[in-house]
Amino acid sequence: xxxxxxxxxxxxxxxxxxAIVLGTLYGLLIxxxxxxxxxxxxxxxxxxxxxxxxxxxxIMLAAVYQAGExxxxxxxxxxxxxxxxxxxxxxxxxxxxxxQGKPGEALGYSITGALIGxxxxxxxxxxxxxxxxxxxxxxxxxxxFLLGVLGLVCxxxxxSKDLPKSIISVLLGLMLGMVGLDVATGSARFxxxxxxxxxxxxxxxxxxxxFAVAEVFSMLGQSSDKKIVTDTKNLKTKITWQQFKGVRxxxxxxxxxxxxxxxxxxxGAGPASWFAYTxxxxxxxxxxxxxxxxxxxxxxxxxxxxxxxxxxxxxLTTLGIPGxxxxxxxxxxxLIHGITPGPNVFENQPDxxxxxxxxxxxxxxxxxxxxxxxxPLFSSMLKMPTFMLSPIxxxxxxxxxxxxxxxxxxxxxxxxxxxxxxxxxKLDFSLPSIILAFILGPIIETSLRRSLLISGGxxxxxxxxxxxxxxxxxxxxxxxxxxLQSVKKRKSNPPKNVQx
Amino acid sequence: xxxxxxxxxSLLFLVGLxxxxxxxxxxxxxxxxxxxxxxAFFPQLVSGLLIVMCIISAFTTWRKEKTSEDTLTIPQLxxxxxxxxxxxxxxALWDLxxxxxxxxxxxxxxxxxxxxxxxxxKKRILKAVGLSIAIGLFIYLVFEKLLNVII
Numbered sequence: 001x002x003x004x005x006x007x008x009x010x011x012x013x014x015x016x017x018x019a020i021v022l023g024t025l026y027g028l029l030i031x032x033x034x035x036x037x038x039x040x041x042x043x044x045x046x047x048x049x050x051x052x053x054x055x056x057x058x059i060m061l062a063a064v065y066q067a068g069e070x071x072x073x074x075x076x077x078x079x080x081x082x083x084x085x086x087x088x089x090x091x092x093x094x095x096x097x098x099x100q101g102k103p104g105e106a107l108g109y110s111i112t113g114a115l116i117g118x119x120x121x122x123x124x125x126x127x128x129x130x131x132x133x134x135x136x137x138x139x140x141x142x143x144x145f146l147l148g149v150l151g152l153v154c155x156x157x158x159x160s161k162d163l164p165k166s167i168i169s170v171l172l173g174l175m176l177g178m179v180g181l182d183v184a185t186g187s188a189r190f191x192x193x194x195x196x197x198x199x200x201x202x203x204x205x206x207x208x209x210x211f212a213v214a215e216v217f218s219m220l221g222q223s224s225d226k227k228i229v230t231d232t233k234n235l236k237t238k239i240t241w242q243q244f245k246g247v248r249x250x251x252x253x254x255x256x257x258x259x260x261x262x263x264x265x266x267x268g269a270g271p272a273s274w275f276a277y278t279x280x281x282x283x284x285x286x287x288x289x290x291x292x293x294x295x296x297x298x299x300x301x302x303x304x305x306x307x308x309x310x311x312x313x314x315x316l317t318t319l320g321i322p323g324x325x326x327x328x329x330x331x332x333x334x335l336i337h338g339i340t341p342g343p344n345v346f347e348n349q350p351d352x353x354x355x356x357x358x359x360x361x362x363x364x365x366x367x368x369x370x371x372x373x374x375x376p377l378f379s380s381m382l383k384m385p386t387f388m389l390s391p392i393x394x395x396x397x398x399x400x401x402x403x404x405x406x407x408x409x410x411x412x413x414x415x416x417x418x419x420x421x422x423x424x425x426k427l428d429f430s431l432p433s434i435i436l437a438f439i440l441g442p443i444i445e446t447s448l449r450r451s452l453l454i455s456g457g458x459x460x461x462x463x464x465x466x467x468x469x470x471x472x473x474x475x476x477x478x479x480x481x482x483x484l485q486s487v488k489k490r491k492s493n494p495p496k497n498v499q500x
Numbered sequence: 501x502x503x504x505x506x507x508x509x510s511l512l513f514l515v516g517l518x519x520x521x522x523x524x525x526x527x528x529x530x531x532x533x534x535x536x537x538x539x540a541f542f543p544q545l546v547s548g549l550l551i552v553m554c555i556i557s558a559f560t561t562w563r564k565e566k567t568s569e570d571t572l573t574i575p576q577l578x579x580x581x582x583x584x585x586x587x588x589x590x591x592a593l594w595d596l597x598x599x600x601x602x603x604x605x606x607x608x609x610x611x612x613x614x615x616x617x618x619x620x621x622k623k624r625i626l627k628a629v630g631l632s633i634a635i636g637l638f639i640y641l642v643f644e645k646l647l648n649v650i651i
Contacts, residue, residue, distance in 0.1 A: 029642075030647075033642070044647055044648065162557075162560075164553055164556050164557035164560055165557055167553050168511075168514065168550060168553045168554060168557060171546050171547075171549055171550040171553060172514070172550065174542075174546045175517070175518075175521060175543070175546055175547065175550065178521075178542065178543050178546070182528075182539040184539065185529065185538065185539050187528050187529055187539045189524075189525070189528065189539060189543065190521065190524055190543070192524075213587075216583065217580045217583065220575075220576050220579040220580055220583065220615070221574075221575030221576045386615070387612065387615035387616045387617070387618075388612065388627075388631060390611075390615060391608055391611035391612055391615065391631075391635075392631075392635060394583070394587070394611070395604070395607070395608060395635055395639075396635075396639075398587075398591075399639055399643060399651075402649075402651070403643055403647065403649040406649065406650060408591065408594065408595050411591050412591060415584075415587055415588065415591060419584060422580075423506075423510065424510070426506075426572060426574070427503070427506055427507055427510055427572070429510075445542045448537070448542070449536070449537055449542075452536040452537055453536050456536070457536040457537075
């Protein structure tokens with residue numbers, strides 16, 4: 001229990017406290033601006049850390065990462081536009097709850113989830129770093145392929161309205177994810193001669209198009225002077241003890257899901273939040289309430305994506321493997337300060353490692369208090385009438401797309417995707433399914449091809465490894481449950497009058 | 501337009517997209533990189549499945565009970581079309597000439613003015629000018645000054 005024999009006075013210096021507060025405020029801002037996520041935020045702040053001590057620098061960047069994940073939910077809830085890809089699942093229930101005039105309550109569920117998820121992530125980091133990273137490195141391409149498939153099965157089952165359209169949405173997302181240079185061979189795929197498409201379709205452009213542009217079109221259908229929030233009391237970011245009790249199990253379960261998925265390199269907070277959301281819906285007493293402002297639908301993704309932050313720091317600190325783009329930038333900060341993360345750093349510099357871990361824990365608590373008192377400023381936007389709010393959302397979202405890669409082509413993509421998404425949404429296709437398939441597609445394809453390369457084309461590689469088998473069994477179980485639910489639903493609502 | 505017809509049209513478009521992906525992937529270099537499965541395998545598999553699922557979806561739509569909610573309504577279509585046109589013109593002008601702040605002001609002004617259906621003409625102009633300047637200032641301070649984004 002080395003982490004308990006730590007000299008806490010090392011953390012209570014003005015420099016470190018300043019780093020936590022600055023990192024948290026900056027992370028909240030950058031996360032809440034659609035398009036800019038934690039990775040961009042950390043990269044932009046990296047030069048500021050050159051003159052700081054290594055511990056303060058890393059803690060500040062970890063605080064940005066943590067607060068950025070929560071910040072993403074502010075935009076998801078208040079504007080209906082995910083601030084970060086990992087906050088996409090939060091839109092599904094956060095935005096409807098805000099539209100019911102309760103943005104403060106929705107943000108309360110979110111920030112409490114961020115605190116619990118972040119706290120559990122930090123505890124995982126402090127206590128289980130070494131055993132979990134050992135487990136994570138046993139996960140290889142066959143397991144990543146199957147985890148990706150598991151994610152797709154989960155998300156395809158999310159839409160209970162029209163399963164074939166939900167599956168089509170998944171396939172469409174996979175197809176969009178194939179655009180660009182093929183990683184294995186360097187072939188240009190579906191770029192149609194455009195250099196701008198060589199890097200693939202920008203995730204931010206896709207997100208903003210689907211959620212911001214399409215959301216503005218939906219808002220235009222409402223009365224121009226309609227205000228979402230009329231009572232200032234509803235802006236306070238808080239939930240009552242009774243409300244907390246209703247979602248506490250979801251918080252805990254989702255935090256562990258997020259923490260574990262975060263540890264696996266390449267997956268990160270986005271898939272973690274979707275896995276948690278699906279699990280919360282699957283085990284809920286009233287799954288039909290999901291998508292209509294269900295508290296568990298906010299609690300699950302928000303605790304999972306913040307727990308994934310702590311999880312993502314596990315392979316980084318213990319093995320020196322950055323599991324996500326954000327941790328890759330943090331690895332850069334480690335190296336700039338002359339620290340090479342990995343097993344040796346635990347032996348040679350335990351104080352440094354545990355300073356970072358405990359600092360991360362304190363940053364999570366700081367995020368809760370700073371977030372609680374600053375988010376009402378964001379949610380007060382909902383007091384504006386629709387005719388003011390919709391151009392603001394549209395314009396800031398477009399700027400977010402541009403700023404993410406300083407590329408106007410991405411803005412064009414967002415416009416086209418926005419129009420297409422509005423039509424697809426009207427026709428009951430599932431936009432979240434498209435997004436998750438877009439995220440998971442490249443992981444699935446690369447892992448499948450690598451697995452078959454390792455096995456010389458033998459598909460037995462997916463059935464003969466212990467971890468693969470466990471994931472495969474979960475997939476089969478989920479599919480069986482989906483079919484069973486569908487049959488039950490059909491039996492309870494038999495078609496009355498079938499006609500063309 | 502009826503919901504059914506719109507669904508059939510969208511599925512037809514998606515079948516076309518699937519066909520285009522399959523056709524394009526036939527030209528990929530399959531032998532490259534010593535891969536067991538090449539760059540065309542996954543696109544062909546997914547596109548093929550997409551076409552199959554579109555057919556299944558068309559069949560399930562055809563089998564569905566006809567209800568009174570079968571009409572696809574797009575409320576305030578003229579505002580949506582105006583927004584798309586304004587957006588396309590703004591991005592095209594920005595792309596061609598730069599002058600971001602000028603075109604951004606005009607774009608925002610047009611949206612604030614057109615969306616405001618309650619105030620008098622004078623108030624609409626004043627509000628649109630004030631809000632457009634404020635948003636432009638916000639973008640300048642946050643994106644250009646704080647985040648060093650070159651616009």
